[in-house]
Amino acid sequence: MINPSERVDAIPRSGIREIFDLARGVPDLVHLELGEPDFRLPDNITAACIQALKDGFTKYSPNAGLEELREAISEKLKRENGFDADPKKEIMVTAGAMNALSLSILSTINRGDEVVIPDPGYVSYVAQVLLAGGVPVYVPLKESDDYHVAVEELERVVTKKTKMVMLNSPSNPTGAVEHKDNLRKIAELAIEKNLLVLSDEPYEALVYPPNQHHSIAALPGMRDRTISIFSFSKTYAMTGMRVGYMTGGENLIRQMTKLQEHYVSCVNSVAQKGAIEALRGPQECVRDMVAEYTVRRDALIDGLNASGIITCPKPEGTFYAFPNIGQTGCDAKTLAKRLLTEAKVVTVPGTAFGKNGEGHLRLSFATGIKNVKKAVERIGKFCEKNTIQSAPTPK
Secondary structure, eight states, rough: OOOOOOHHHTSSOOOOHHHHHHHHHSSOOEEEEOOOOOOOHHHHHHHHHHHHHHOOOOOOOOOOOHHHHHHHHHHHHHHHHHOOTTTTSEEEEESSHHHHHHHEEEEOTTTTTTEEEESOOHHHHHHHHHEEEEEEEEEEEOOOGGOOOOOOHHHHHHHHTEEEEEESSOTTEEEEEEEOHHHHHHHHHHEEEEEEEEEOOOTTOBBOOOOOOOOGGGGTTTTGGEEEESSSSTTTTTTGGGOOEEEEHHHHHHHHHHHHHTTTTSHHHHHHHHHHHHHSSSOOHHHHHHHHHHHHHHHHHHHHHTTOOOOOOOOOOEEEEEBBOOGGGGHHHHHHHIIIIIIOOEEGGGGOOGGGGGTTTEEESHHHHHHHHHHHHHHHHHHHHHHHHHHHHOO
């Protein structure tokens, strides 16, 4: 038997995958583990893709993406994110945000370079850094800070070997949205320590008032030291279309475009036509989705808090909740398994996102309101049934 490479063998197994495996084939489950919008692709985007097919637009595109799409992205970045990016030199279209994440790290991190990763944070960050030969270093995100990055904690973990700091706002899994004042402090530290910032922003459109999304690349001195990653997947329910994009300094984008040739060559040409329509077409679909997510969020959070032993503030963005389960007396993995088998609700243990995720679950409300209400009812009954035997003994 041929053994896998050391770099692949070093990648930890996803905690989410463990739940997937346990849930496979189990009947009558309510799924709150999937981070995928349940909305259909908006009609105008569908029509643009169909027209591209009818026109025979199925050939290779440039490695960096269609020029028309890059121009539309440049317009959007200036309009919504507050900074300029040259569509010919500073923007690259990718096969989803994951492709952008991989190219960004492979193009900038050398063996032994330290990369600061939020904990809890998105599961793929650690894997991508390890594949590049980098060293993951964790900055703890605390519930007492509403899971925002504390600059004091960030400064504590930065060393002479630190090359990159990874930000994710709005955050998967916590739903936190970084405030502009906090981003300014992070930017000042990045400039002082000469750090590269990778800002992962695929949930930028899913923000609930009064919170607002801000891109760190728009702050003074940050444009050339920031790689900003965006996606069409969450904003326009285009997950399977696999279109994302990133922007950064001209030299970095040139190198990543070169690397793209050896990974996926180019992004699906038909999907790129759909992405152009997504950016330049009507935006009512986005507002409608955010309005519906708000209804689901409120139903989920109110229902969880009504249980008396699971507590959760309303997330500032995304379609994820990150409730505190400390009063149940169960660790995250145990409770996730029990909810699956006893309540028939699939959730993700917070430890799938880092050791600081212990004592929490991630719940996705990217599913219909009926499913959300059904899940809340089942979790409530589970808590009522198990309060006495599961609650920790008072000291």
